[in-house]
Amino acid sequence: MPLFSRRVAALTQHRMSITLRSLPENYRAVIVGASGGIGAGLVRHLATDSRCGEIHALSRSGNAPSGAKIRGGRIDLEDPASIATALDPVTAEGPVHLVIVASGVLHGEDFGPEKTWRHLDAASMAKVFAVNTTGPALVASALLDALPREGKSVFAALSARVGSISDNRLGGWHAYRASKAALNQIIRTCSIELTRKRRDALIVGLHPGTVETGLSEPFRDNVPDGKLFTPDYSAERLLNVIDTLTPEQSGRCFDWQGEEVLP
Numbered sequence: 001m002p003l004f005s006r007r008v009a010a011l012t013q014h015r016m017s018i019t020l021r022s023l024p025e026n027y028r029a030v031i032v033g034a035s036g037g038i039g040a041g042l043v044r045h046l047a048t049d050s051r052c053g054e055i056h057a058l059s060r061s062g063n064a065p066s067g068a069k070i071r072g073g074r075i076d077l078e079d080p081a082s083i084a085t086a087l088d089p090v091t092a093e094g095p096v097h098l099v100i101v102a103s104g105v106l107h108g109e110d111f112g113p114e115k116t117w118r119h120l121d122a123a124s125m126a127k128v129f130a131v132n133t134t135g136p137a138l139v140a141s142a143l144l145d146a147l148p149r150e151g152k153s154v155f156a157a158l159s160a161r162v163g164s165i166s167d168n169r170l171g172g173w174h175a176y177r178a179s180k181a182a183l184n185q186i187i188r189t190c191s192i193e194l195t196r197k198r199r200d201a202l203i204v205g206l207h208p209g210t211v212e213t214g215l216s217e218p219f220r221d222n223v224p225d226g227k228l229f230t231p232d233y234s235a236e237r238l239l240n241v242i243d244t245l246t247p248e249q250s251g252r253c254f255d256w257q258g259e260e261v262l263p
C-alpha cells in the first residue's frame with residue numbers, strides 16, 4: 001500500500017481549528033519541542049484558539065511556527081542551564097495553564113533503537129534518557145509551581161505506548177521503551193505531589209499514535225491503513241483529550257483517543 005493511501009483517512013478527518021474550553025480565557029501555553037512534527041502541529045492549533053492568550057514555542061533549533069500569539073525561544077533538554085534560561089522568564093510573567101513537552105528522540109546520526117540486548121550502548125542510552133526522561137522531568141520541576149493555584153491546568157509530556165511494560169510483547173527498542181516507562185513514573189510521582197499543591201491541576205503522559213514525523217520515518221512500513229496520522233491530526237486529537245481530562249485522571253498516560261495506556 002503506498003504511503004499516501006495509508007494516511008488519507010487521517011487527512012480527510014482533519015480540521016485546523018480548536019477551542020480548549022476547560023482552560024481559562026487568555027490561557028498561557030508552553031510547548032517544548034515546537035520544531036518537531038507534533039510540537040509544531042500543537043503550536044499551529046493553539047494559535048487558532050481564540051481563548052489562548054500566548055504560546056511560548058520553545059525548541060532546541062529555534063525553529064517553530066510563527067504568528068501573532070507565538071513567542072519563540074530556545075531550549076536544550078540535555079543542558080539544565082538552558083532549561084532554566086528558557087523557562088525562568090516565562091514563569092516570571094505569571095501562571096502557565098498548559099505545558100506540553102513534545103520533544104523526544106528515538107534515533108540519531110550514530111544510533112538507533114536496539115533489536116537485541118547485544119546492541120545496548122551506554123552513550124546511546126544516556127542520550128535517549130537525557131532527552132526523553134531527565135529533560136521533561138526538569139521542565140516539570142521548573143513549571144509545575146507555575147501552574148495556577150485554582151482552576152484547571154495541564155502539564156502533559158508526549159510518551160509512547162511502547163513505554164508500557166504490560167503491553168510489551170515485541171521486545172526490542174530497549175532504551176526508548178525504558179526512557180518512556182521512566183517518564184511515566186516521573187509523571188505518576190509528580191502527580192501525587194501536585195494533588196496536594198494544585199487540586200485542579202493534572203499531569204499526564206500522552207501517546208500520539210503513529211505520526212508521520214522524522215522520528216517515525218524509518219519505522220512505519222507496517223503501519224495499518226488509516227493509522228498513520230499527519231502531525232496536525234494527531235495534535236488536534238491530543239488537544240481534545242487534554243480538554244476532556246479531569247484532575248482525577250492525573251498521573252496516568254492516555255492515547256490520542258483518550259483511552260488509558262496501562263503502565
Ligand SMILES: NC(=O)c1ccc[n+]([C@@H]2O[C@H](COP(=O)([O-])OP(=O)(O)OC[C@H]3O[C@@H](n4cnc5c(N)ncnc54)[C@H](OP(=O)(O)O)[C@@H]3O)[C@@H](O)[C@H]2O)c1
Nearest residue numbers: 033035036037038060061076077103104210211213215216
Ligand atoms: N511520531 C510518532 O509516531 C510517535 C509515536 C509515539 C510517541 N511519539 C513521541 O512524540 C514526541 C514528538 O515526536 P515527533 O514524532 O514529533 O518527533 P520529531 O518530529 O522528530 O521531533 C522531535 C523534537 O524533539 C526535539 N528535541 C530532540 N532533542 C532535543 C533536545 N536535546 N532538547 C530539546 N529538544 C529536543 C527536536 O528539536 P530540534 O529539531 O529543534 O532539535 C524536535 O522538536 C516524542 O516524545 C516521541 O517519542 C512519537
